[in-house]
Amino acid sequence: MxxxxxxxxxPQKRALTTKPRxxxxxxxxxxxxxxxxxxxxxxxxxxxxxxxxxxxxKENGLGFITHAEWSSLVGDNGKEISSFGLGAxxxxxxxxxxxxxxxxxxxxxxxxLYLTFYAPERLRRLLVTVVDLMASFPSILYGIWGFIVxxxxxxxxxxxxxxxxxxxxxxxxxxxxxxxxxxxxxxVLSIMIIPIVTSVSREIFAQTPLERxxxxxxxxxxxWGMIRAVALPFGASGVVGGAMxxxxxxLGETVAVYSVLNIVFKINWHVLYGYGGNIASMIVQKxxxxxxxxxxxxxxxxxxxxxxxxxxxxxxxxxxxxxVKSGK
Amino acid sequence: xxxxxNSPQTNSLAGVAAARVREPGSAPLGSGxxxxxxxxxxxxxxxxxxxxxxxxxxxxxxxxxxxxxGKSTFIRTLNRMHEFIPSAAMAGExxxxxxxxxxxxxxxxxxxxxxxMVFQKPNPFPSMTIGENVLAGxxxxxIKYDGNKDDLMEETLVRAGxxxxxxxxxxxxxxxxxxxxxQRLCIARSLAVNPKVLLMDEPCSALDPGSTLxxxxxxxxxxxxxxxxxxxHNMQQAARVSDYTxxxxxxxxxxxxxxxxxxxxxxxxxxxxxxxxYVSGRFG
Ligand SMILES: Nc1ncnc2c1ncn2[C@@H]1O[C@H](COP(=O)(O)OP(=O)(O)OP(=O)(O)O)[C@@H](O)[C@H]1O
Ligand SMILES: [Mg+2]
Numbered sequence: 001m002x003x004x005x006x007x008x009x010x011p012q013k014r015a016l017t018t019k020p021r022x023x024x025x026x027x028x029x030x031x032x033x034x035x036x037x038x039x040x041x042x043x044x045x046x047x048x049x050x051x052x053x054x055x056x057x058k059e060n061g062l063g064f065i066t067h068a069e070w071s072s073l074v075g076d077n078g079k080e081i082s083s084f085g086l087g088a089x090x091x092x093x094x095x096x097x098x099x100x101x102x103x104x105x106x107x108x109x110x111x112x113l114y115l116t117f118y119a120p121e122r123l124r125r126l127l128v129t130v131v132d133l134m135a136s137f138p139s140i141l142y143g144i145w146g147f148i149v150x151x152x153x154x155x156x157x158x159x160x161x162x163x164x165x166x167x168x169x170x171x172x173x174x175x176x177x178x179x180x181x182x183x184x185x186x187x188v189l190s191i192m193i194i195p196i197v198t199s200v201s202r203e204i205f206a207q208t209p210l211e212r213x214x215x216x217x218x219x220x221x222x223x224w225g226m227i228r229a230v231a232l233p234f235g236a237s238g239v240v241g242g243a244m245x246x247x248x249x250x251l252g253e254t255v256a257v258y259s260v261l262n263i264v265f266k267i268n269w270h271v272l273y274g275y276g277g278n279i280a281s282m283i284v285q286k287x288x289x290x291x292x293x294x295x296x297x298x299x300x301x302x303x304x305x306x307x308x309x310x311x312x313x314x315x316x317x318x319x320x321x322x323x324v325k326s327g328k
Numbered sequence: 329x330x331x332x333x334n335s336p337q338t339n340s341l342a343g344v345a346a347a348r349v350r351e352p353g354s355a356p357l358g359s360g361x362x363x364x365x366x367x368x369x370x371x372x373x374x375x376x377x378x379x380x381x382x383x384x385x386x387x388x389x390x391x392x393x394x395x396x397x398g399k400s401t402f403i404r405t406l407n408r409m410h411e412f413i414p415s416a417a418m419a420g421e422x423x424x425x426x427x428x429x430x431x432x433x434x435x436x437x438x439x440x441x442x443x444x445m446v447f448q449k450p451n452p453f454p455s456m457t458i459g460e461n462v463l464a465g466x467x468x469x470x471i472k473y474d475g476n477k478d479d480l481m482e483e484t485l486v487r488a489g490x491x492x493x494x495x496x497x498x499x500x501x502x503x504x505x506x507x508x509x510x511q512r513l514c515i516a517r518s519l520a521v522n523p524k525v526l527l528m529d530e531p532c533s534a535l536d537p538g539s540t541l542x543x544x545x546x547x548x549x550x551x552x553x554x555x556x557x558x559x560x561h562n563m564q565q566a567a568r569v570s571d572y573t574x575x576x577x578x579x580x581x582x583x584x585x586x587x588x589x590x591x592x593x594x595x596x597x598x599x600x601x602x603x604x605x606y607v608s609g610r611f612g
Contacts, residue, residue, distance in 0.1 A: 121414075209451075211447060211451040213412075214409060214447065214451075215447065215451040215453070215514070216453075216468050217409065217412065218407065218445035218447075218518075219441075219464060219465040219468050219469065219517065219521060220437045220438070220439075220521060222437055222468070222470060225467065225468040225469060225470055226468065229456075229464060229467065230453065
């Protein structure tokens, strides 16, 4: 009753200020500009792609994403008849990236486990340097290597896989043409994502709480038993995050894919069969000779890739930072 | 050096200890453990010098001494956990059933199955349920267990004094237990692989008095069937649970074992003045 009648008089909240030093102000504004500028550049690229590609979205509608045909002809009347659908390239991108993950992630996780729990100190340091070096190789080198060295081997493996597992629909081929297949591109990509996935996994495994590791060993655990019971459950979310960072790289890879894959604008579910494509390599292939309308469509394709990569990277970063923080 | 006058504190501790003196040989035989001339290093730093101690089958031995005197280091040499620290080294012998556990060709995982360990901080596996935690040892050591696993789970939880509190939620995650319950779960987890010896490094130091008493109860129960070594900073606890007490001290140099004896004697008539000073609370 009474509480409603009494007027509480509370003092004005005070502003908590400090007089910053000039050096501090200067440094902070430099940092501000730098951090905002990267955001700005990102937004500018996205905006530019969306703006320039807008026409293509408007003309093709949803078909721009679902249709698999990409053609631009100049008709008899001199008018351009075009139909742009990214369907084949989007599926191609996903297929190649999936192959890259399926091959690359287990290899990376095993490498990370070896580096964290098995390798002697000096060997570990050497291998970590090598893996980090792998990350900084230009992708054209991977492309050339893939084309010259890996391609014959991959063709041979593909034949083997087809021979024994060909009854699985997506491992079959219509005709025995195994060259320059999504399978090959996937292997090249898998090697390119190994450094990032390995280093993220390694960092997370290295944070496995010592007390849990000791608890396992004190129970008579074998090393593999300890890894299964302690390190893998602890590192799982970090590995997922690392895999997604790898996926981010795989989605956008251009030159390496362009050098090994036979780029054809048709959806190809037969991963061992010799044609396919991904968005990034398609843009490279077409951009030089594209007409004005096609250029717009290519920029729109760039926008789609931009959004896909951005999403994957954002999710990946959240997963990784949460894994690191929660320490679960 | 015989003690002349005792502080009231030590007298009462001796009383507590005397009240639980057991007839020699009253404990059914578990397995004896014997440390002979144990030294331990961290890199070039000698942390422990020449410790020889017998842990007779079926007894509880308390290791006491000021912080940094090498109690943990010593207890970790007893089940070869010491060597997990990079650059750690040891010398001497540790005999289980008369066999040196450091002998070349020894399967370390087998040793750790026979000599279990409970740590200072409760450390259940958070990704496993309570039940899975209890049986984790079987899986970790890749043991094929022939008997009924549910019975084993119940039996070990009963022995660890936790069964009544968790029997309705064996499928719940272990992280949801209180600290004291988690520690008893860790004890149950060690018991499930049926060790002959249980090493406990300050198992109650992170716990409230109530949980501490429950764990001391558990220790008393367990001591009927196994050999127990417990590190503690709590004199009362040493007096309550142990048959023998060993006093460690690092006087500027490496840690050494100063004196060992029946617990009531250690608290009533310690032979060494330094022991006397420590148990009467004059330092440490
Ligand atoms: N991981 C390590 N690396 C280097 N030195 C260590 C390590 N662990 C312990 N030491 C050293 O070994 C000596 C004995 O340490 P220990 O942990 O055994 O003492 P403690 O008696 O268990 O002490 P507390 O009662 O505080 O647990 C100390 O001087 C310590 O600094
Ligand atoms: Mg200690």
